[in-house]
Amino acid sequence: MHHTVVLAAPGVNGLQLFGAVTLTFFAFASAFCLIAGLKGSDRIKIQTRDQAAIWGFVTGALWVNAGGTWADWANSFGDVGRSMTADTGFGDPGLGGSACLMLLAAWCWPFKKRMAFPAFLALSGAVLAGQAGGIPGMAVGIIRAIVSKLAGG
Amino acid sequence: MGGLGVRPVGHSDPRDRDPDDGPQVPAPAPPPAQPAAGPEPQQRVPDWWRVERPPLEDLHPAPPAAAPAPVAAPPAQRAAPPAPQQPAPSGPVAKTPQPGGPVKKVASDQKRTAVRKLGEGVTGDRRVRIVAFNGTAACFGWGLGLVDLLKPYVAAAEQAAVGVFGLVLAVVCAGLAWKATGSPVFAGVFKGLTPVLRPIVTALAAEIGRRNAPAAVAYVNAYGEEWGLGPSAVSLLLTAAGICGGLWWCIDRRIRHWHWSCRWLLRVPLASALLTVLPYSSGPVA
Numbered sequence: 001m002h003h004t005v006v007l008a009a010p011g012v013n014g015l016q017l018f019g020a021v022t023l024t025f026f027a028f029a030s031a032f033c034l035i036a037g038l039k040g041s042d043r044i045k046i047q048t049r050d051q052a053a054i055w056g057f058v059t060g061a062l063w064v065n066a067g068g069t070w071a072d073w074a075n076s077f078g079d080v081g082r083s084m085t086a087d088t089g090f091g092d093p094g095l096g097g098s099a100c101l102m103l104l105a106a107w108c109w110p111f112k113k114r115m116a117f118p119a120f121l122a123l124s125g126a127v128l129a130g131q132a133g134g135i136p137g138m139a140v141g142i143i144r145a146i147v148s149k150l151a152g153g
Numbered sequence: 154m155g156g157l158g159v160r161p162v163g164h165s166d167p168r169d170r171d172p173d174d175g176p177q178v179p180a181p182a183p184p185p186a187q188p189a190a191g192p193e194p195q196q197r198v199p200d201w202w203r204v205e206r207p208p209l210e211d212l213h214p215a216p217p218a219a220a221p222a223p224v225a226a227p228p229a230q231r232a233a234p235p236a237p238q239q240p241a242p243s244g245p246v247a248k249t250p251q252p253g254g255p256v257k258k259v260a261s262d263q264k265r266t267a268v269r270k271l272g273e274g275v276t277g278d279r280r281v282r283i284v285a286f287n288g289t290a291a292c293f294g295w296g297l298g299l300v301d302l303l304k305p306y307v308a309a310a311e312q313a314a315v316g317v318f319g320l321v322l323a324v325v326c327a328g329l330a331w332k333a334t335g336s337p338v339f340a341g342v343f344k345g346l347t348p349v350l351r352p353i354v355t356a357l358a359a360e361i362g363r364r365n366a367p368a369a370v371a372y373v374n375a376y377g378e379e380w381g382l383g384p385s386a387v388s389l390l391l392t393a394a395g396i397c398g399g400l401w402w403c404i405d406r407r408i409r410h411w412h413w414s415c416r417w418l419l420r421v422p423l424a425s426a427l428l429t430v431l432p433y434s435s436g437p438v439a
Binding site: 093094095096097099100104107108110127130131132133134135136137138140141142144145146 | 271274275278279280283284380381382386389390393421430431432433434435436437438
């Protein structure tokens, strides 16, 4: 009996040390931080294009991971990126090709002050990479695995 | 009411006014006499919106007989920043220099136009140059068919994780054994037998590594799968790194000092390998 009580102790569920931290919390927190950083918050500092792209990539991975409405939003961003790369008239590069093109565009975005665009491109690229798999999908898979562990999954 | 209305007393129709008759309303008293040399007309409203603080002589002009000399000198300086809403002053004030200095003439081929700024930004950006260099090389390789040549290997590598692991382990173990048997310690122990023993030990090490591939796959399956790095993913990663790293080590590393056109031509295999490996889709991430 005592053994059963010890096993059912609350707060020790995987790596979930701070109570019920869910995937939705991570999705919301990443979205809030991304928007606040892009709007010029002094606490959440997104000051370069690379930082904006990394935030966008992680946010895309977390949105898909949360599922539900968050995943719907993320997939909508992914559809935008897919249409931008697949419907250009130069041929369909495939899902992985679209993901690589979006991430490449985020990597060499030419305008220093326009940081929302690399964030959007990387977000879309992360969603497409998660759909395509392959080498870009591995980064998305690792982010999802880490966050799922943190959320006690 | 038009022209039929009755005008108030003292406001006649301006068309009927005789120019010699003078104003109906009594005119205000004429302003005090100007200093003789002042080029700027006297203003009743103080121009306090100017950057420079107006001197008191403008607001309270002294009688011309008292002190005409000090007022005559500074007006040219005071008129330097003209107020935007004022009527253009006439006379010598119009010739005062602009605040920003004289406008310089710039040759037309040196003007900073928007298109030139964009062009400088694109060609001066290192990442754009990298993408352009490798992208054109990859397109050339795709046209040659190198991408289609490499694609089956990448697809097979993902399916045959044990074989890839075996190959990698065999190469690694053989390399380590070759290094170890080349050491002076090994030569000191086996002396004359070293040239014979060295290939044998290397081959044995490679075989041991190859036979341990299933154990490595099982280890990755047990501990890497939950972090998104299962055997197929690691196998794909190893194959991609092997192809691209091997091409870079064999070709691109040795020609860094060559002319860029030769480097571009010899970059075609590596760029094609990257074009094969990076967009490869293996299905959605779980």
